[in-house]
Amino acid sequence: MIQVRDLHKHFGDLHVLKGINLDVNKGEVLSVIGSSGSGKSTLLYCLNSLEQIQQGSVHVDGIDVHAKSTGVNTLRQKLGMVFQQWNSFPHLTVLENVALSPRIVKGKSKEEAIAMAEKQLKHVGLGDKFKHYPNSLSGGQQQRLAIARALAMEPEYMLFDEATSALDPEKVGEVLDTMRLLAEEGMTMICVTHEMGFAKEVSDRVAYFHNGIMEEIGPPEQLFGSPQSEHTRKFLANVR
Amino acid sequence: MQNSISFFTGFGINDLWFLGEAALKTLWISVLSISVGTLLGTFFGWVLHEGKLAATLTIAPVLDVFRSVPLIIQLVLFYNFAPIIGLNFDPFLSGVVILTFYTASLVANVARGGIEAVPQSMRRASRSLGMSYWQDLFHVVLPIGGRAVFPAWIGVVLGVMKDSALVSVLGYVELLKASQVLITRTQEPLLILAIAGAFYFALSYPISRYANKFEQRWSK
Ligand SMILES: Nc1ncnc2c1ncn2[C@@H]1O[C@H](COP(=O)(O)OP(=O)(O)OP(=O)(O)O)[C@@H](O)[C@H]1O
Ligand SMILES: [Mg+2]
Numbered sequence: 130m131i132q133v134r135d136l137h138k139h140f141g142d143l144h145v146l147k148g149i150n151l152d153v154n155k156g157e158v159l160s161v162i163g164s165s166g167s168g169k170s171t172l173l174y175c176l177n178s179l180e181q182i183q184q185g186s187v188h189v190d191g192i193d194v195h196a197k198s199t200g201v202n203t204l205r206q207k208l209g210m211v212f213q214q215w216n217s218f219p220h221l222t223v224l225e226n227v228a229l230s231p232r233i234v235k236g237k238s239k240e241e242a243i244a245m246a247e248k249q250l251k252h253v254g255l256g257d258k259f260k261h262y263p264n265s266l267s268g269g270q271q272q273r274l275a276i277a278r279a280l281a282m283e284p285e286y287m288l289f290d291e292a293t294s295a296l297d298p299e300k301v302g303e304v305l306d307t308m309r310l311l312a313e314e315g316m317t318m319i320c321v322t323h324e325m326g327f328a329k330e331v332s333d334r335v336a337y338f339h340n341g342i343m344e345e346i347g348p349p350e351q352l353f354g355s356p357q358s359e360h361t362r363k364f365l366a367n368v369r
Numbered sequence: 370m371q372n373s374i375s376f377f378t379g380f381g382i383n384d385l386w387f388l389g390e391a392a393l394k395t396l397w398i399s400v401l402s403i404s405v406g407t408l409l410g411t412f413f414g415w416v417l418h419e420g421k422l423a424a425t426l427t428i429a430p431v432l433d434v435f436r437s438v439p440l441i442i443q444l445v446l447f448y449n450f451a452p453i454i455g456l457n458f459d460p461f462l463s464g465v466v467i468l469t470f471y472t473a474s475l476v477a478n479v480a481r482g483g484i485e486a487v488p489q490s491m492r493r494a495s496r497s498l499g500m501s502y503w504q505d506l507f508h509v510v511l512p513i514g515g516r517a518v519f520p521a522w523i524g525v526v527l528g529v530m531k532d533s534a535l536v537s538v539l540g541y542v543e544l545l546k547a548s549q550v551l552i553t554r555t556q557e558p559l560l561i562l563a564i565a566g567a568f569y570f571a572l573s574y575p576i577s578r579y580a581n582k583f584e585q586r587w588s589k
Contacts, residue, residue, distance in 0.1 A: 179493055206499040216494035220512045220587070230498040233508060275494070282498055 130154055130190060131176060131286065131319075137184035138171055138341075145171050147341040148185070153319060155285075158312045160328035160349075161321045163338030164364060169321040172338070173288045176319070177201075177208040189286070206234065209279030213291040215271040217263030223250065223274055224259040227281045235282070242281075249277040253307050269300030273307050280311075287311060289320040325368055329353055337361045380555045385564070391547030392568040398543060399530045399572075401465050406472025406529070407522070413473060414480025415506075428477075435474035441535045443467050448539050464536030468529060475525045482521070483514030516587050523580040527573050544568055 131153040138146035145168045153159050161169050174180035176187055178194050178201045187194040189207060218226050227246035231237045237245065250256055253273040263271055272292060279287065289308065293301045305327050312318055312331050322328055328335050329349045336346040339360045345352060356362045413432060416424045435443070448463045458466065487510045495505040537546035548565040552558045 174493075177497060179497060202499045202501050205497055208497070210494070210497035212490055212494055214488070214490045216488075216491045218491075218495075218509060218513070220516065229508060230495075230500060233504055234499040278498065 130188075131317075132188040133172075133176070133185070134187075135185035136172075136175060136182055136187065138168070138175055138180065139183050145341050146175070146182075149343055151336070151343065151346070153286075153317065155317055156315050157334065158316075158318045158320070158332045160332040160335045161319060161338060162323070162325070162328060162335060162364070167338040168341045169338050170290050173210070173290050173319065173321060176288060177205050177210060179210075202234070206282045207285050209276075209282060209284035209287045211272070211275050211279055211287070211289045211292045213295050215268065215275045215295075217266075217271045217274055219263055221262075222259065223255060223261050223263065223266070226263065226274060227278045230278070231281050245281050245283075246277070249280045250274075252280065252310075253277045254303075267300060268296045269303045272296065272300075272304045276304075276307055276311075286317045286319070289318065289322070291321055291323065293322070293324060323368070325353070325365075337364065339364070378555065380551070380557055380560060384551055384555070384561075387551065388544065388547055388561075388564060388568060391542055391544045392572065394542065395530070395533055395544040395569075396572055398461065398464055398468065398536060398541075399526075399533045402468035402472050402533070403526055403529055405465075406469040407476050409469065410473035410476025411480040413477035414482075415484065417477060417481045418484045432474040432477050435470050436478075440467070440471055440532050441538060443471065444535055444539060460536065460539035460541035463539055464533070464541055468533060468536070471532070472525065472529050475528075476522065479518045479521045479525060480514075483518035484510055485514075486517035487514045519580070519587075520584060523577065526576060530573060530576075531569065 131151070133149050133151040136146055136149040137144070149172060161172070163169055171180060175182050176189070176194065178199075182195055189204065192199055192204060194201075194204060218229065221229060224243065224246050227249055228239075228242040231245050232239060232242040235242075247256075247259065250259065253276050255270060255273055255277060258266065258270065258274075263274065266274065276287075276292075292308065293304050296304060301324070305324060308318070308320065308327070309331055320328070320332070332349055334346055335349050335352045337344045337352065337356075337358070337360070339358075344358045345356060345361045347357075352361065353365065356365060413428055416428055444464065444467050447467050448458070448460065451458055451463065491509065491513070492505055495509045496502075500508065533543065534545035537543055537549070540546070542550070544565055548561050551561045555561065
């Protein structure tokens, strides 16, 4: 379970997150929507300590993420993350991309790491690309590679930061399908997304962020059907 | 007449050996300074990138000096003034020390460029997988950034190899100095300089050829 309490984040004078309270339960899929600059990415980075926080707390399975005594490198293995840019390691084959961190971070043997990589690549539908280099893959394939790479660390949570925003429109579907597959398998997911269709269909709850504040959170029917906040209504009217 | 003929003897096979040996010395002095200088320069580049204020204020100006003062002046100054602070280096060692720092000052910028060629989001991605700062540096930044600046580094290597000729001003008999000795004796500057040039080419050409091969392989 992820518990966020009164989270404040500043970049210098810029107050980016202004007191966020949020619980994400095991097995839940939460979509986060909101306009550009509202702090969605920053929230994800605060969950796995890629960004420091100035006030409040984040607990993941009871572990205080921002405590000095917390080993972030161990903690981050619990939280897989997929970014807007797919960030494939260009010098490694598809298989090596996925096998690298199980080997060096988890200390698995080469055979175990490769077995894990093969399993996760098949999982995302890249079973025929083991020996390819990333730059011979399409954007959609590289993003699925990024998902496999994160899954190979056997995370309990997956954080997606606009995983489809940098893709050609015709490649968006295959990545959303992969995310949908994970959701069906029971993965706990937080998805920052502009894909309202996906948010509506797949998520258990949707949160709307506005100017560093979580304006509204609820089941998709409620948030899309009868939004409570004026800001949410305006935002939804614009994206439709 | 008789005397001068026996004094200025022609270019023989032994002289070719003499030049070959000198070429090996050029190679040796270059290999030493380039390898140590590259390690040192990579470290400096990392310090510059990390931008610890103190380090930047101390290292950066020193590197600037090594980069901008002509090598020949550095060599002569160091060779003549090092003994004053108790460093009695022979010409070879003086040459290696100065060429090493010179290489390091050039490589520092190349290395910093390499680190900065790796996008921030790539580094966040590897950290998000649980890699430590050092794992990210060695398994991601080094191979990706290293490839990005490899051509620039090869440029430094070839440059330093040619510049190593300047160590001859200290009296160290490397390729250029050996050529001068032979020219004085044989009075055949064109022939000997052509041969020396061929030796330099023979040292450099394989490097640029090999480098090209790597670049082509990586760009696939
Ligand atoms: N490293 C940083 N330094 C300074 N300001 C930052 C930094 N990262 C983000 N910001 C600022 O924080 C605010 C929130 O950024 P964030 O990336 O979280 O927004 P977002 O909701 O993800 O927007 P988008 O939809 O464009 O991705 C923005 O104003 C951004 O300019
Ligand atoms: Mg964002």
